[in-house]
Amino acid sequence: MAEKVTLFVYDLSQGMARSMSLGLMGRQVGKKPVLNGALTHAIYHTSxxxxxxxxxxxxxxxxAIPGATMHGQPMERIxxxxxxxxxxxxxxxxxxxxxxxxxxAYHLLDNNxxxxxxxxxxxxxxxxxxxHITSLPADFLNTPFGQSMRPMIEGMFGPSRHTPSPSAFGSSIAPSSSPSAQATALTGAVARAGAGVPPTTGSVSFMTxxxxxxxxxxxNPATVVYFTSATCPxxxxxxPIFDEIVVSKGSKIKGVKVDVGMAQAIGRAYEIRSTPxxxxxxxxxxxxQFSGADQAELRSSIDLLIYSAHxxxxxxxxxxxxxxxxxxxxxxFPSLVSADAVFAKLKTLLPTTDKALSETEIKQLDKIHAWIKKRDAAKTNKTxxxxxxxxxxxxxxLLGKITGLLPYESQFPLIDIIRMLVLQNRVAEVYAKDGNLTLINLFNAVADSANDSHDDSSAAKRPTALMTLRLACNAFSSPLLGTYVLSSAARTSTKQLLVTTLLSPVVxxxxxxxxxxxxxxxxIAESRSKAMDTVTPSLSGGPLEDLEEDWIVECLSAIAAAIEKEEEEEIIHRLVxxxxxxxxxDESYSGAVLMSILGLPETLATKIETKLVRTANIVxxxxxVQEMVRTxxxxxxxxxK
Structure with missing residues (x-):
């Protein structure tokens, strides 16, 4: 099936290029781009x-989700x-x-x-x-304004391969050796936006x-101000290190960035003589305060400030x-006893009516079978x-179609296959960006089946529920998919799967x-302690969205109830x-307060006294955990108070 391809076109100058073009470039700007004419009404960013x-x-x-980037909405869709x-x-x-x-490797002029x-x-x-989009850097440099701003741009990104044409400066306007503050502001803002550095990133703001x-x-009780300049390598x-550190600290600290070339009054007020x-x-x-790009000193200074403020x-x-x-x-759960047996079982469960798989689809299913066997062999042989x-x-x-062909209790071999597939990062990425909500529907099916009071086939459904749980665990093998199953789109289904199965009669x-x-x-613990990946969030899964207090309460309540009833030591270990x-x-203390109200410290004391928990490290x-709750x-x- 063909897939539509669209080019989003943005204006990095946010309209400033149009309003300032005559004064800065010495040319009147028209309403539309003029091909090969060095005239532009925007400084283009595309995706x-x-x-x-x-x-x-x-x-x-x-x-990102289309239209959800830092650049806002596009000026044109092509x-x-x-x-x-x-x-x-x-x-x-x-x-x-x-x-x-x-x-x-990003360069505003050469590799953008x-x-x-x-x-x-x-x-x-x-x-x-x-x-007219790809030729913009050369067209820009063939203007007096472009040449006056070239040293600033090369100071930020390194030398450019572009050279002005011999006739570039035939007009009466000569290149300026001293760009205005307005010109510097425009170029700096464009450079930062083009490189993907937002003016505001969570707890980091850009001020002039x-x-x-x-x-x-x-x-703010704790504030760090980063004084920078566009010509400072x-x-x-x-x-990006400053952004990452400050954002990772959350609400504990406020970060501010000031370009002293753009905000000269601020530079004078705080007597800034060098950057950074x-x-x-x-x-x-x-x-x-300190000067210099010392990452270790920056981290320790921020930690000391936070410790003093909080x-x-x-x-x-x-x-x-x-x-x-x-x-x-x-x-x-990475192992599969026998891929041959699983695929053979799946084929026996498929209906034999006209709605069954075609010959082409059977070949595709065999290709998935061969792929899993090849991957298992590669892991064994380290190839x-x-x-x-x-x-x-x-x-x-195909896997989606098979899900629709099988009754719930017969889906366990299919889910077992998906469980193995999501261990591959690219497959996990496909499911993390799945508009068909495949995992959500599978998670929901477990809870729906358990809540069906008119169905007495609970024993027949257990294999499917077990395979779905294993699939949910394997989702956390990928940072991206692990983030997805706890995202606002999927977390309710993930919670329902957990709550439904914690008190199962099956060990x-x-x-x-x-x-x-x-x-x-x-x-959750990783998101609380690990710095957010500000460079490639689409690969790392990005920061975990804030989890609603009700969601935390329901999960922890179910876990506490499961601990109280559980008699298997290893299961108690995982739950604790x-x-x-x-x-x-957790700075809100809400989870610890809930565990105190529900009597978890007393429950754990009983488990220890009755010898249900007896292994030294689990005790x-x-x-x-008793002390964590109490304190x-x-x-x-x-x-x-």
């Missing part, structure tokens, strides 16, 4: 929309045609492109977003993007007004050797694994549900570990 995602280049190759190239092949092409279009989209469109539809900066410093190196300079403020008063979390004062010794790796393209062009629609199902609880806890991950260093973890609940109570 490609295909397979339901928007692909663009800045801090490396990135992707239909580039349709492509017959399968999504799997395109994603492999993207992998190869990442070697060329890295964050470090438009070069990227031009390559992508030629690959997908065999034609380039419009020439002195009064606004002073008000911000007074309003070390500033470009440290800027970092200035730290505690409750409105200057706390410390009391240490009570968990930071506890000795938690058992908790800190827990694996931070999710529990997965190259098969690519996503080798699965065939219709693997996913194996309860153990797998406890593994899912552990994996969710690992993801999941509670620890849910509540450790130790239970005692540590956090006590701190919360003190804060309420």
């Amino acid at each position: 490609v929309i295909v397979f339901g995602r928007e692909f663009y280049y800045g801090q490396g190759i990135m992707s 239909d580039m045609g349709e492509t017959e190239i399968p999504q799997e092949v395109f994603m492999e092409f993207m992998d190869n492109m990442r070697e060329t279009y890295t964050a470090d 977003c438009n070069n990227f989209t031009n390559d992508v469109c030629q690959f997908l539809v065999g034609q380039p993007i419009p020439n 007004d002195l009064a606004q900066l002073q008000n911000t410093i007074r309003a 070390p500033c470009r190196v440290i800027m 300079t970092f200035m730290f403020f505690l409750r409105g008063e200057k706390f410390s 009391p240490a979390h009570p968990h930071a004062l506890l000795s938690l050797s058992q908790y800190k010794g827990l694996s931070g790796t999710p529990i997965l 190259a694994e098969p690519t996503l393209g080798e699965l065939g062009a219709t693997w996913k629609p 194996q199902q309860r153990q797998t549900a406890a593994s899912l609880a552990f994996d969710i806890g690992v993801k 570990a999941s509670v620890a991950n849910f509540i450790f260093m 130790g973890l239970c005692r540590e 956090a609940a006590a701190e919360h109570e003190n804060n309420q």
Whole structure:
């Protein structure tokens, strides 16, 4: 099936290029671009929309929901045609492109977003993007304004390969050796936007007004101000690190970036003589400062400022050797006893009516079978694994069709196959961006089946529920898919799957549900402690969205109830570990307070006294969780007084 390809065109100058063109470039701008005429009404940024995602280049190759990038809504949408190239092949092409279009390789004039989209469109539809977009850098440099701004741009991105044409300056307007503040502001803003550096990133703001900066410093208990300049190469190196550190600290600190070339009044007020300079403020008063692109000093200075502004979390004062010794790796189910047996079983369950699979579809199913066997062999022999393209062009629609052909209790071999497939990163990425909500529907089916009071075939349904739980655990093998199953789109279904199965009468199902609880806890703890990937969020899964308090309460309530009833020590171990991950260093204290109200410390004491928990390290973890609950609940109570 052909896929539509669209080019989104943005104006990085946000209209400034049109209004300033005559004064800056010495030429009157028309309403539309003039091909090959060096006239433009915008400074173009482009992206490609295909397979339901928007692909663009800045801090490396990135992707987003169409229209949801930092650039807002496009000024123009250009239909580039349709492509017959399968999504799997395109994603492999993207992998190869990442070697060329890295964050470090970005250059505003020589290697930019438009070069990227031009390559992508030629690959997908065999034609380039419009020439007036790709020729803009050369046209820009063939103006007096372009030549006056060239040193600033090359200071940020390195030398450009473009050279002005001999007749570029035949007009009476000569290149300016001293660009105006307005021109510098425009160029700096365009450079940052083109490179994918937003003016505001969570808790990081870009400011040019002195009064606004002073008000911000007074309003926040901890503020760090990063003084930079467009012609400072070390500033470009440290800027993404600054963003990453500040954003990772959440609400504990406010970060501000000031370009002293654009905000000269601020530079004078704070006596900035070199860039980069970092200035730290505690409750409105200057706390410390240093100059230079020293990443270690930046991190330690921010940590010291935060420690001074915010009391240490009570968990930071506890000795938690058992908790800190827990694996931070999710529990997965990567083995398949026999691929031959699973696929043979699936074929016996398929209906034999006219709605069954065609000969072509059977061949596609066999190709999936061969792919899984080849990957297993590659893991055993430590050879190259098969690519996503080798699965065939219709693997996913086929699996979706089979789901519709089978009754719920007969879907277990199919889900077992999907469980193995999602262990491959590219397959996981396909399901993470799945408009058909495949995983959500499978998760919901378990809860719907369990709640069906008119159905007495619960034993027949257990294999399907078990395989769905294993599939849910394997989703956490991929950062992107793990983030997806806890996203606002899927988290309710994930919670329902967990809550429905934690109290199952089947030990194996309860153990797998406890593994899912552990994996969710690992993801939550990781998002709380690990710096957000600000360079390639589309690959890492990006930051975990804030989880609603009601969602946390329902999950923890179900886990606490399961611990109270559970008699298998290993299952108790996984559940207690999941509670620890849910509540450790949680600044809201809500999870710990809930566990205190539900009597979890007393429940764990009973488990230890009755010898249901007797292994030394598990006993130790239970005692540590008791302390985590008690200290956090006590701190919360003190804060309420």
